[in-house]
Amino acid sequence: AAGWDTEAGDCVIEDDWPGYSLDLFNYPAHYSGDLDCVIVPHGVIMDRTERIARNIMDDLGDHDIVVLCVLKGGYQFCADLVDRIKALSRNSNCTIPMRVHFIRLKSYLNDQSTEDLHILGAEDMSFLAGKAIVGTGKTMKTLLKHVEAFKPKMIKVAGLLVKRVSQNSACLPDYVGFEIPNRFVVGYALDYNEYFRDLNHICVISESGKMKYKI
Numbered sequence: 001a002a003g004w005d006t007e008a009g010d011c012v013i014e015d016d017w018p019g020y021s022l023d024l025f026n027y028p029a030h031y032s033g034d035l036d037c038v039i040v041p042h043g044v045i046m047d048r049t050e051r052i053a054r055n056i057m058d059d060l061g062d063h064d065i066v067v068l069c070v071l072k073g074g075y076q077f078c079a080d081l082v083d084r085i086k087a088l089s090r091n092s093n094c095t096i097p098m099r100v101h102f103i104r105l106k107s108y109l110n111d112q113s114t115e116d117l118h119i120l121g122a123e124d125m126s127f128l129a130g131k132a133i134v135g136t137g138k139t140m141k142t143l144l145k146h147v148e149a150f151k152p153k154m155i156k157v158a159g160l161l162v163k164r165v166s167q168n169s170a171c172l173p174d175y176v177g178f179e180i181p182n183r184f185v186v187g188y189a190l191d192y193n194e195y196f197r198d199l200n201h202i203c204v205i206s207e208s209g210k211m212k213y214k215i
């Protein structure tokens with residue numbers, strides 16, 4: 001898709017990608033039957049995150065970094081990304097101070113984006129946002145408007161996943177892990193009604209999984 005750099009374009013997961021069979025991976029037994037396939041294995045997420053950390057370091061130079069982690073779905077990606085950035089700074093002579101803040105956003109009920117978006121814990125800030133998934137892009141747009149009001153020197157958004165949906169094109173992260181089909185995914189801190197955060201791989205939820213945890 002248009003609009004982002006060629007490297008992110010190389011991490012496109014096509015609509016006809018069937019994913020990996022769950023039988024090939026280890027995952028919590030309490031979710032057997034609730035998932036269709038593994039769409040991004042944990043190790044691949046970690047490798048891609050390491051590369052994004054390097055790109056961020058290259059771009060930000062010696063600016064101070066204030067990380068804004070968007071809870072809850074972004075916590076794992078943010079933690080792993082910060083970890084990789086710390087490792088890179090340890091191994092280079094340009095080390096940058098990094099502060100980490102957390103805010104909480106909630107906009108999904110079941111697998112649907114709801115109208116009301118809640119921002120909790122946003123006070124004084126100037127940021128780089130760490131977000132795990134950009135679904136409709138609505139959340140990101142609202143958050144950016146809020147952050148811009150604090151007039152930071154630079155704002156960069158890192159999102160692990162971007163869904164291929166048409167409304168998205170206006171608002172994309174500066175750093176994208178993977179572009180994925182427009183399907184509801186869970187795992188690596190992404191939830192379905194608070195379930196599946198305890199799954200390491202990013203998986204496609206099954207119809208019976210949706211039924212089982214519907215509220």
Ligand code: HPA
Pocket residue numbers: 073108133134135136183184185186190191192
């Ligand atoms: N999974 C979990 N949370 C989400 C998704 C998704 O596919 N899209 C937006 N929020």
Ligand code: MG
Pocket residue numbers: 073108190191192193
């Ligand atoms: Mg959620």
